[in-house]
Amino acid sequence: MSDIPFPASAEAIRRQREDPHRLGHRGHGREPVPGAGHGQTGPASKRIIVGYGFWIFLLSDIVIFSCFFAAYAVLQGQTAGGPTARQIVDTTRVAWETTFLLASSFTCGLSFAATNAKNLLWTQVFLALTGLLGLGFVGLELQEFLELAAAGATPQRSAFLTAFYSLVGCHGLHVSVGGLWLATMMAQLQVKGFRHEIMHRLICFNLFWHALDIVWVAIFSVVYLMGSIS
Amino acid sequence: MFGKLSLSAIPLSQPIPLITSLAVMAILIGVLVLVTVKGWWPYLWKEWITSVDHKRIGVMYVLLGVVMLIRGFADAIMMRTQQAMAIGAQGYLPPEHYNQIFSAHGTIMILFGAMPLVLGFMNFLVPLQLGVRDVAFPTFNSVGFWLTASGAFLVNVSLFVGEFARTGWLPYPPLSEVGYSPGVGVDYYLWAVQISGVGTLITGINIVTTVLKMRCPGMSYLRMPVFTWTALASCLLIIAVFPILTATLAMLTLDRYLGFHFFTNDAGGSPMMFMNLIWAWGHPEVYILVLPAFGIYSEIFPTFSGKPLFGYRSMVAATLFICIVSMMVWLHHFFTMGAGPAVNTFFGIASSVIAVGTGVKIYNWIFTMYGGRVRMEVPMLWSLGFIFTFVIGGLTGVLLAIPPADFLTHNSMFLVAHFHNVIVGGVVFAIFAGLEFWFPKAFGFRLHEGLGKAAFWFAFVGFWVTFAPLYVLGLEGMTRRLQHINIEEWRPMLYVSVVGVAILIVGVVAQVAQLVVSIRDREKLRDVTGDPWDGRSLEWATPSPPPFFNFAVLPNVEGEEAYWGIKQRAIETQQMSPEPRYRPIEMPINSPVGIYTAFFASVFGFAMIWHIWWLAILALVAAFAGFVVFAWRDVHEFEVPAEEVAQADRARRASREAALARMAAAEGTPEGAGA
Ligand code: HEM
Ligand SMILES: [Cu+2]
Numbered sequence: 001m002s003d004i005p006f007p008a009s010a011e012a013i014r015r016q017r018e019d020p021h022r023l024g025h026r027g028h029g030r031e032p033v034p035g036a037g038h039g040q041t042g043p044a045s046k047r048i049i050v051g052y053g054f055w056i057f058l059l060s061d062i063v064i065f066s067c068f069f070a071a072y073a074v075l076q077g078q079t080a081g082g083p084t085a086r087q088i089v090d091t092t093r094v095a096w097e098t099t100f101l102l103a104s105s106f107t108c109g110l111s112f113a114a115t116n117a118k119n120l121l122w123t124q125v126f127l128a129l130t131g132l133l134g135l136g137f138v139g140l141e142l143q144e145f146l147e148l149a150a151a152g153a154t155p156q157r158s159a160f161l162t163a164f165y166s167l168v169g170c171h172g173l174h175v176s177v178g179g180l181w182l183a184t185m186m187a188q189l190q191v192k193g194f195r196h197e198i199m200h201r202l203i204c205f206n207l208f209w210h211a212l213d214i215v216w217v218a219i220f221s222v223v224y225l226m227g228s229i230s
Numbered sequence: 231m232f233g234k235l236s237l238s239a240i241p242l243s244q245p246i247p248l249i250t251s252l253a254v255m256a257i258l259i260g261v262l263v264l265v266t267v268k269g270w271w272p273y274l275w276k277e278w279i280t281s282v283d284h285k286r287i288g289v290m291y292v293l294l295g296v297v298m299l300i301r302g303f304a305d306a307i308m309m310r311t312q313q314a315m316a317i318g319a320q321g322y323l324p325p326e327h328y329n330q331i332f333s334a335h336g337t338i339m340i341l342f343g344a345m346p347l348v349l350g351f352m353n354f355l356v357p358l359q360l361g362v363r364d365v366a367f368p369t370f371n372s373v374g375f376w377l378t379a380s381g382a383f384l385v386n387v388s389l390f391v392g393e394f395a396r397t398g399w400l401p402y403p404p405l406s407e408v409g410y411s412p413g414v415g416v417d418y419y420l421w422a423v424q425i426s427g428v429g430t431l432i433t434g435i436n437i438v439t440t441v442l443k444m445r446c447p448g449m450s451y452l453r454m455p456v457f458t459w460t461a462l463a464s465c466l467l468i469i470a471v472f473p474i475l476t477a478t479l480a481m482l483t484l485d486r487y488l489g490f491h492f493f494t495n496d497a498g499g500s501p502m503m504f505m506n507l508i509w510a511w512g513h514p515e516v517y518i519l520v521l522p523a524f525g526i527y528s529e530i531f532p533t534f535s536g537k538p539l540f541g542y543r544s545m546v547a548a549t550l551f552i553c554i555v556s557m558m559v560w561l562h563h564f565f566t567m568g569a570g571p572a573v574n575t576f577f578g579i580a581s582s583v584i585a586v587g588t589g590v591k592i593y594n595w596i597f598t599m600y601g602g603r604v605r606m607e608v609p610m611l612w613s614l615g616f617i618f619t620f621v622i623g624g625l626t627g628v629l630l631a632i633p634p635a636d637f638l639t640h641n642s643m644f645l646v647a648h649f650h651n652v653i654v655g656g657v658v659f660a661i662f663a664g665l666e667f668w669f670p671k672a673f674g675f676r677l678h679e680g681l682g683k684a685a686f687w688f689a690f691v692g693f694w695v696t697f698a699p700l701y702v703l704g705l706e707g708m709t710r711r712l713q714h715i716n717i718e719e720w721r722p723m724l725y726v727s728v729v730g731v732a733i734l735i736v737g738v739v740a741q742v743a744q745l746v747v748s749i750r751d752r753e754k755l756r757d758v759t760g761d762p763w764d765g766r767s768l769e770w771a772t773p774s775p776p777p778f779f780n781f782a783v784l785p786n787v788e789g790e791e792a793y794w795g796i797k798q799r800a801i802e803t804q805q806m807s808p809e810p811r812y813r814p815i816e817m818p819i820n821s822p823v824g825i826y827t828a829f830f831a832s833v834f835g836f837a838m839i840w841h842i843w844w845l846a847i848l849a850l851v852a853a854f855a856g857f858v859v860f861a862w863r864d865v866h867e868f869e870v871p872a873e874e875v876a877q878a879d880r881a882r883r884a885s886r887e888a889a890l891a892r893m894a895a896a897e898g899t900p901e902g903a904g905a
Binding site: 044047053056057063067070074078158160166180185188197 | 280438442494498500524862864
């Protein structure tokens, strides 16, 4: 392609093309280090890659929640004459919801302990418990939404209620989808046993479920606790 | 049954969209018929559509991006001609059609043109430059691409069925709320962007995991090529800000579909919140595009100067600096909305500080050329054109970042000129430079040089003739997005600008001609060594095109500029490293899950746009069923036998050895050699 003549010997080419001023290259990385340099030993194992990738996905999911939190913070006072946070919080129900969700996180952790011990029965039992507790949580939340809506406090009523329903509902949606995932995986586990890829998925599911727990703690504090005293 | 969809949605009374639709459909049907008649379906299905090879997916991304760039360019031609014809007159476009055109132009160019191109380069290059065989999640990679394609598909459907948004490329409420935009235009925007946004996020996660967890032995962070660094920075931004876009569009969707009050004027909603959220994504988005472009230039300048990149470490530092600061400047997009002097000052200074990081890069590129042996080939021309164009764009950007000055130029043609300066001069030039540079790697032959040079010069001159007048018009007070013009003084500059577009068209034609001619002459332009430009990073160590497993044996990197070191050693000692012991390789199997997901995503999006609820539910159920079937798959990988690997690699070694011998005989051809 280029027809610029080059100097005679390969050695001369090499010298020519080297950075004649050696600026901006403080020796680092230039001297060949024999063997695999800098302690990098090549690609990580599949298990680490999968867990890592899923962890990054969870971070991005947390960003979505942050946006809904921000919207809630901005719109909290915009009740447009409708009910305020204080008027819609039912502390007993929220206490039960929290109990269910935290307990489900605990059973989820137990299921993973059973997985590590390669015990199919207990893994399934604890996964089922996790799912049931999650279902209880979603049920209570649904009940809350329906009661509020029946009392006229629909998300269309005011910007505050819009933000409330969306933030809490976004979390509820995550729990429901998690439940669907859980059911699929239990079936898979039953049929296929502890294979590599199923173990990877169980790790991811655990991460997901615990992350939802953390988000709920934030919702509990920001929406319900602060709402009940405001 | 069909929701809001009826026959009246097809624009039978408007000649322009109707004729365009018919023409596009004719071309589409023609292609489909051709593929069927020639019996290419099995090949396309097996080798491309269901492929999980990062190189194939990268090429498909680039193809999608190029097609959409041309579509967006067609919109641009219509806008420039309309404005030139509508000075004190009607012009040929009705106002509501004109509004759809500028909205579609912005949306398509940024989200479905530039974005797929940039993602395509990252997909193609990152594993090659890191010396590994694939990205972290190959199947998801395919899903990501097909979701982007699904979004692009929906945008183009709006041309045939219904209408597109008339709200600009960012649908500001309350204009985009149901009360002011009752049609389906905004819904097309929402679902298309939402679906492709998910695809982008998948790619972001994929690339970050690949870079952080999958480098070949010896590839420490400070030995990674700068392109890989910028891809990492860009994908970190994707992970940080695309979820904001998802959430924001979800809120607007809830407002439109269920009567929520996030951004409405009544019941306490806050349109201002939309501005903050959308620009918290929108500003970093331009850096998601421009950082990999900087990476492309950082590969081209050293290669065509025959010198290592000047200030490698400061380049990396500047990349990360820009990555972080770009998230702290979003408010400069609404200085004029009354946030107050303190807030405006903070964001003004933060915006200008980015110019420092960019300045470091510009100086590094210039010093890379200094004292080097500069070869003026096509990629280098684009890169030099970039430096000139981008510096001016950056300077006008700093001007806009000074709040008092912005009050005069906000939403004027001056702004339009500024961001085209940076986005065309920065991103689009990089894409063309990169296409020219890596085309031989992807397809095994080079592009015709003369036509490439012609394309550059027409595009460069055309660009300046088009946009320089817009600076003048902006300073004369012309605002953006005008359908009709009633100030006679603007006529000359508007005419000059149209002439510029005509020159640009010639550039596009030259570009297409270059591709056609090169395909015709491919035997003559064949790249036999795999290293046509005397390259420096690991992708040039593979044959062109690389085998699907990239590297027979993962390289062992012993310094900066991995391939350059290996090559120099081979030239010095006049021999290649000893043949390695070949082992069988595990590679992921093809999967139709990407196209399957995208199909149902498109159906779902279309159903939601037209309020066909049953179809939307059906699509969701089908998508879940597909997920289960996919998860049930037993075989994920297949083994490439050691003999096949050895065979491919011996061919590569033979061609390198031949090049080495040729070089010794001629004592100094710059064509590649070594292994
Ligand atoms: C040198 C650094 C830069 C500075 C200081 C800067 C500053 C600004 C400012 C202040 C605005 C808002 C002007 C107004 O609305 O009145 C703006 C708009 C814009 N900039 Fe930049 N910018 C820079 C780099 C970039 C880059 C690299 C890109 C793209 C790759 C870009 C793309 C855009 C776009 C698309 C808009 C239009 C937004 C709209 O539709 O209103 N800018 N820039
Ligand atoms: Cu900005």
